Amino acid sequence: MSPNCPKGPVLGPLVVCGVCFAQSNLHYLEKIGVKDSKLLSPEKRANLSKLIKNACVCYDSLVISAQEIDKRFDNDINLNGLEMNKFAEIINELKPDIVYMDAADTNAEKFKNLIGKKLDYKPLKLISEHKADENYPIVSAASIIAKHKRDMIITSLREKYLNMGYSDLGSGYPSDERTINFLKEWIRIEKRAPTFARKTWQTTKKILDLELYNRKITQYFNE
Incomplete structure (x- = not known):
């Protein structure tokens, strides 16, 4: 299982996603061409997102609005801290045995330890690395679902406001x-x-x- 999200935009929400696969079925991700979501077109992400959802054991995603992102200051929390809380929420919901995470902190080991303290169970393995979405197809899969969900939200906003002039x-x-x-x-x-x-x-x-x-x-x- 892996939680992942895109967080750089100025417009639109932050989407966090986690996806679980049986270890025996992980090869399927490479077979269908899963890779770093940033290297894929929106059309390719849409197609892969559907295939991933159909093949996985389970998945979950959270949409964090621009308002919630801005309000993090009221709770004295930075964006990495907000992301960490959402990662933990999804992991606790899905409860995978092995967790792969794209570290949202300059110190990947620190990020792993902080996530571990927020979990209500103990995974067999908790792996936190930088650029994990480039190195692990399971992390790429979560990122693809997250980015596709955001793509759909942005498309809806674009069409709405284009129609308003x-x-x-x-x-x-x-x-x-x-x-x-x-x-x-x-x-x-x-x-x-x-x-x-x-x-x-x-x-x-x-x-x-x-x-x-x-x-x-x-x-x-x-x-």
């Missing part, structure tokens, strides 16, 4: 020019950030400053 919001990532242009347009018109934007992200803060207060980005960095 807004520009294409893109992928939701700060590196996407469509996403930045959408945020600028929204804030210029609505005088606030959208509810599905992560307001604690520097990208959102800078655009709010620029569009609402006419402050140059250079001013923002010089303060």
Whole structure:
């Protein structure tokens, strides 16, 4: 079993997923071409997500809204801590014998130990590594389901706001020019950030400053 999630976007939720496979069936993941979800197109993720769900023993996913991500400061918790809590929640729900995790901390061993303290049972193995989604197909499988679920949410938001006359919001990532242009347009018109934007992200803060207060980005960095 592996929990995994994508967490870099400025628009949309964080999706955490865990998936369980019988050890005797793990070879199936390589057979169908499961690999790092970041290297796959949305169409390929959609196809693989369906195959993975049909073949696995069980899976679970959690959608963490932009508002919940922003509210983590109220609970004095960083994003890694929030992710850790969600990982533990899914592991406790699925209760696999062996757990593979993509470490959400610079210290993979520390991440493993902190997760272990949050579990209500003791797995036979708890494995935490950096870049686990590149090295273990089971971790890639969880990441594919998580990214596909997020893809569907973003597609729904894109279609909704295109129909309302807004520009294409893109992928939701700060590196996407469509996403930045959408945020600028929204804030210029609505005088606030959208509810599905992560307001604690520097990208959102800078655009709010620029569009609402006419402050140059250079001013923002010089303060």
